[in-house]
Amino acid sequence: MTDVRGARPETDRGRRMSGIGRVLVAVYGVLALAAVGRSFVQIATKFDEAPLAYSLSALAAVVYVVATIALVRAGRGWYRIAWATIAFEFTGVLVVGTLSIAFPELFPHDTVWSWFGRGYLFIPLVLPVLGMWWLAKHPPVHADVDASRADAAGDQRPASGADAA
Amino acid sequence: MIEWFTWVQVAVAVVAGVLCLALGFAGRVPSDLTNGALALVELLLVVQLVVAIAAPAFGNEPTGSVLEFYTYLVGALLIPPAAVFWALLERNRWSTVVLGVAALAVAVMVYRMLQIWTVQQA
Numbered sequence: 424m425t426d427v428r429g430a431r432p433e434t435d436r437g438r439r440m441s442g443i444g445r446v447l448v449a450v451y452g453v454l455a456l457a458a459v460g461r462s463f464v465q466i467a468t469k470f471d472e473a474p475l476a477y478s479l480s481a482l483a484a485v486v487y488v489v490a491t492i493a494l495v496r497a498g499r500g501w502y503r504i505a506w507a508t509i510a511f512e513f514t515g516v517l518v519v520g521t522l523s524i525a526f527p528e529l530f531p532h533d534t535v536w537s538w539f540g541r542g543y544l545f546i547p548l549v550l551p552v553l554g555m556w557w558l559a560k561h562p563p564v565h566a567d568v569d570a571s572r573a574d575a576a577g578d579q580r581p582a583s584g585a586d587a588a
Numbered sequence: 589m590i591e592w593f594t595w596v597q598v599a600v601a602v603v604a605g606v607l608c609l610a611l612g613f614a615g616r617v618p619s620d621l622t623n624g625a626l627a628l629v630e631l632l633l634v635v636q637l638v639v640a641i642a643a644p645a646f647g648n649e650p651t652g653s654v655l656e657f658y659t660y661l662v663g664a665l666l667i668p669p670a671a672v673f674w675a676l677l678e679r680n681r682w683s684t685v686v687l688g689v690a691a692l693a694v695a696v697m698v699y700r701m702l703q704i705w706t707v708q709q710a
Contacts, residue, residue, distance in 0.1 A: 442682060449674075449686040453667065453693045460659040468655060 444494070444557055451491040451554070454546055458484035458535050479519070480534050486511055494554070502563040509558065513551035516540055520548070589648065589705040590639055594698060597632045601695035604629050608688030618675035618683050626675075626687050629694055630668040636698070637661060640705075652704035660704070664697040 462480040470477050486508050493505035520539035523530040530537055540547030604625035611622055640661060644650075650657055671690035675683040 443685075445674075445678065445682045446685050446689060449671070449689050452670070453689070456663050456666070460663045464653065464656045464659050468653065 444561065447550075447553060447557055448491060448494045450546070450550060451487065451494060454543065454550060455484065455487035455491045457543065458487045461535065476530055476534050479515075479536075483512070483515060483535050486515075490554070494557075497563070499563045502558065505554070505558055509551045509554040512547065513555070516547045516551065589636075589643055589650070589702065591702070591706065593639065594636070594702045597629075597636060598695050598698050598702075600632060601629050601691050601698060605688045605691035605695060608684050608691060610688075612681050612684030612686075612688055615681045616684055617679045617681060618672075618687060622684050622687050623672050623675055626668040626672050626691060629691050630665070633661070633665050633668070633694065633698075636701075637665065650705045651707065657701055657704045660697045660701045664694050664701075667694055667697075 458480070462477065462484040465477045465480055490505060490508035490512065493501045493508060516536045516539055519530065519534060519536035523534075523537040533542055535543060535547055539545060607625060608622045611619075616622070640657070667690045671687050675687055677683075
């Protein structure tokens with residue numbers, strides 16, 4: 424399969440999903456799927472048992488999905504959204520993780536973040552750190568570079584243009 | 589859920605995952621071998637789906653939540669096609685690593701499905 428983008432590595436470099444970053448995106452995608460799945464099951468079967476914990480699960484799931492999308496998309500707007508969502512996750516896992524150990528009665532039911540994400544191999548704790556490291560190392564490219572990308576012509580150019588102004 | 593088949597499935601997914609990770613970190617772009625490994629993982633998931641639908645009719649009932657089981661199964665079914673799609677679109681070593689991550693994620697999910705079916709109390 425001949426790929427147009429493969430022939431222009433220099434435009435690939437500015438994309439946050441290039442290189443090992445795509446592995447990060449893949450892991451985020453899997454975690455987002457896990458969080459959405461779990462939250463769906465919790466809300467569908469036993470929402471009234473722990474409305475707070477399960478609402479939090481649902482919110483976390485949505486944030487993981489948004490973070491995954493934001494990591495893939497180019498442009499300053501998405502870059503900010505990526506920072507905001509990943510910082511939210513990191514805060515969430517720290518606060519809920521600490522509370523769930525200090526005051527277990529507050530969180531009788533598991534959330535993605537209980538015990539710092541123990542039920543998910545601590546991925547919810549480690550991933551935001553990797554994500555923020557990745558974002559810090561890969562600030563958004565300039566809008567003109569963005570615009571030169573063949574696949575940026577559609578929805579992304581207005582967004583990054585508006586942000587650059 | 590047929591227990592030995594599920595263990596075979598977990599083993600295949602782990603082998604496929606480790607293979608893809610190793611080839612990916614060695615710098616290989618996605619190949620017929622690595623994409624095929626994920627296709628095999630997906631095929632086994634489809635077989636698992638058929639088995640799961642048919643099993644209760646033969647007296648093989650899940651002990652845990654059926655909804656949770658199918659959430660995992662449907663989620664797992666989505667992963668290999670997404671990873672292969674990605675691998676066909678972006679042909680470099682990291683796509684091979686992503687194939688490996690996808691296969692390992694499926695392995696974990698199938699193991700969870702086995703727990704839900706066999707040991708979890710409803």
